[in-house]
Amino acid sequence: MSHACTLQVNGISYPLELDAGRTLLTVLRGELGLTGAKEGCDDSECGACMVLVDGRPVNSCSYLALQADGREITTVEGLAKGGELHPLQAAFLDEGGVQCGFCTPGMLISAEALLRRNPNPSEDEVRLALGGNLCRCTGYQKIARAVLAAAPGANA
């Protein structure tokens, strides 16, 4: 049975009819065509699907779309504003934190959630905050450096 709901994603409202069992990830990728969030695992272990729901990072593969009704969802596509890269996106490129890029959307979302709650994290805090996002390419060193470089507190 499907239910009416409205998903608010990156500032745009989407009226939808959804089956109760649909995950937020399949709706974002399927109905809304937002394929930035990726599917990398079967058991909520990789973080490639991460999005912000009311500012909190969640694995959208394990989050029901209907639960997000009326909440503010931000996906990686919502980070850049007016053609300008978000400071985290620019820092990931500058520091060489992107290789294959498959983990990157989830990493950026995770990092954004961290910096919103802690604008001046230590390297250990960064590494801990990104602990739910697997990257097989980079060894995390350049990703951690990118997040530290993008921290608003870093240059304060």
Added chain:
Amino acid sequence: MATAAQTKFIRPDGKDKVTGLGRYTADLTMTGMLHACFRYADHAHARIRSIDTAKARALPGVFYVMTDKDVPDVRYGPFVEDRTLFARDVVRYEGEVVAAVAATTPEIAREAAALIDVDYEPLPVVSDVEAALADGAPLVHEGWSGYSASGDVVREGNDASRSTIVKGDVDAALASADAVVKERYVADMSHAVPIEPHAAIAQWQGDRVTVWSSTQVPYIARSGVATTLEIPEGHVRIIVPHLGGGFGGKCEFHYEAHVAALARATDRPVRLVFSRSEEFFAPDHRREGQVIELETGVMNDGTLVARRGRLILDNGAYSADAPFFPQLAAMHAVGPYRIPNVSVDASLAYTNTTPSGSVRAPTAPQACWAVEQHMDSVAASIGMDPVELRRRNILKEGDTTATNQVLEPIGAAETLERAVELIGYGKALPEDEAIGVGCGWWPSFGGPSGAFVKLNGDGSGTIITGAQECGTGAVMALPILVAEELGMRPEDFSILAQDTDAGGWDAGASGSQTTFNNGRAVIEAAREVRAQLLELAEEELEASREDIELVEGAARVKGSPTKSVPITTLADKAQGDRLLLGKGSGSPPPSPDVDASGCTGRLGMETFAAPTFITHAVRVRVDRETGVCRVLEVAASHDCGVILNPVGAEGQVEGGVVMGIGMATLEGSIVGEDGRQRNPHLLDYKLQTSADAPPISIAFVDAPSPYGGPKGSKGTGEPPCVPTPGAIGNAIAQVTGARVHQLPMTPERVWAAAHGVDA
């Protein structure tokens, strides 16, 4: 103009990736697209009595159910043709494809696959490599001798490929040694685990098919489709959208033909996307388990005099590219050391498990983990410091290898010195910490590779290459090489890659070969364009080409900077006359001479062309009560020739080291006696996280190789994971006083070794 090494490298595909707008294969949809799902074998080894697809076909939404009967009667395989697209009569591992469904949704396809009735007669399961080679073992392939195979593969029953390296007289040398150490090590199966699972989409136009695939090797995938569906290669086009990592797991031809056959049968585009668990058990590219027995003779002054080795590698149920592994593993069983008497015998045993294939530096991390721990045991047997033992035996310029290859200038000894210096070897440490050291080596793979370079009318350029970007940045860095030839900026060039209809042939993102071979190809193509530009400039500047240089975006008369013409002007002129187009296939560099008369089963690995050398030193803390190890710090020193792209090279080392730590401590498949993997998901096959990964310091040693790639570079992508597990094993043994003989060195195994009980 900045030279390559000074250029700050921002990858051209980076913006697409950080914005989330870049498309990977599973992000693509086509109008009218169907979804594919496989029915896998229900047993690791069984004879198929019958397959009944009636119920599945009757399910609403199902377009097609395909089995072996629907495809041409073709066996394939790069060395031994032992495979078919769909199981024929016998299934030999749990991930063997028995049938494929195309349906309107993934859910319906899955339901239909489950509705297929397969009647089996179970056969004895061979899951252990030593049992596989024992007398009277059941054969995994009863008809093995009838398979076509490359003539150099030595095969017999369950031994799919045997290779030996023999030099000098090992028996005599062992008999005269001051000390002899004999050990046995076992490495479990592990996996590449790119974060993007496999995906493929096929769509036909007339009698031609386009397959969008997450492959590392588009041209090999193209031949695979052509061979198995019996159509001309020119009718198959493989396009790779962004590729979400590979590490070898996406080498070889996998499922492109299955989706192409389904798409042809249904007249619809068909998409297949793997789940994570399929990613573990189905594709023929896991890292193979090994049994490694080593015996080494040493003199009291630390001189190694003999090494005997017996290795059995797990082939799994079918031969992907693994038949060259025994020879490669045998080279690693000798390691980067001078050993005058060598006898290594390596086999590749068929078992009823997931097939093995190249995963980042195939065979090396496992073999090197055993050899480097063994080196520490050898050092202990004569009371010598393990670094000192390595120092006295590590390969140097002019030394001969086990296959009598005389070495060019190499930086092996320097990597040892730099790594131990970086980590502060010998410094005082808490009693639960120790520093372990491991050395390794790895060949470069020369081969043909194609590229085109063109300059557009506005002076911008396009590189059209057959090379495949898997994330390393190797393709993304090609503009640096082209720009340098043409006196332009890397950002002046766009790249068209990953489309078999566009670029020239290339071996793909495998063997660390992209910069090595395609780098050469783009430079050659750029030189053709350079000659064309100089010809145009001669007329413009009324000077002869010997006196003209291409710098800062202009053709300029040497010594008179005012006499110059912008390349944009020349390009505009060319547009109305002679186009600026270059092509390159850069012939591979010469191969060093070897004398491998003492080898059997030669599949090319007797030569280590332009070898890279690596030393890793790791500081590890071990909790004796729990067996939990934590790697606190890594110093990695690499001789990979001249570094062309420092950010890219560092990224390879950092990623490889962390992969090596994962292999050392956590990553291993548990295989039941039924031949099934027990942990095919990330919940119990754990990867390293950012919180686990230690800081890594890197020292590159530049030893340009005369047999190397552009400017004396060597392969860079694979070596970084080679010596890490061995170094970690050595640190663990120093803290606990006990060696762990099984990989991965999980907390249980470390604890059991430390407490003298069987794990």
